[in-house]
Amino acid sequence: MTPEDLVLTPRGLRVHGRLIACSIGRGGITATKREGDGATPAGMHQIVGLLYRSDRIAQPAPWARPIRPGELWSDDPEDPAYNTLVRTPHRFSHERLRRSDRLYDLVLLTDWNWPHAEPGRGSAIFLHRWRKPGRPTEGCIAMSAGNLRWVAQRARPGTRLIVPLLAA
Template structure:
């Protein structure tokens, strides 16, 4: 790991000399991620994108993409668009990206099971705002709003997030692609 990496530890996320308190999935950490298990997958993940609610927050980076009213994320392992952004109307199982609560006002996208998603290996491992301190996610990593804003201010595509300390498999090191 390099000093430029984000490292998830039992006490929070270490990045740029700071430790940001965060929560992970209700299923803890796992090496064998499955759709719906509520666990956060271990390994080395890369930042591939940034989404934001333009009606609630200013554009954080030129490469950030706005979340519109019809924006969804497919979480149906049987659908060809599994673990990819889609637009409403969309009949298959999905998660709305534009929410009434502020959890997805800023969303950091990772490359977990992307771009060639393996059905059932889990979708949408995001970094986003938490409901409250200590409240687990469905597998994502969540932060207090001020910490998430600080993290977003220091992001760049391709930044690495190490979850669980060890890199379980080789991953391409080329430039990150936008979803």
């Protein structure tokens, strides 16, 4: 492991010598991630993208890309575009990336089940802002807006996210 790695521990996310309070999926951590189980997938993942709401926050890093109106993330295993960014109109189940709340104002994308998604193995595993401290996610890793921005400013494409099976 390197200081740049994002490492999930029982006490939080460790990165650059800091321990950051975070929430994980309501289903805990699993080695057998399935769509809709609410679990955070164990393993060594990579950060592959950084999206942000340019109408709400400043660009957090030079490689960040604005979330455009009409952008969605497919979470339907029947969708040929499963676990990828898609645009409206989209007839399959999806998540809106431009949400009315602030959860996705800043999103680090992981390579979980991407770029060649296996249907039903899970989608939209992101690092994003939490609703409130300690409230579980649907499988993502969430933290305060300030800590998320701090992480996003230091992460790069390829930064490793390490989620040990016994981290919870």
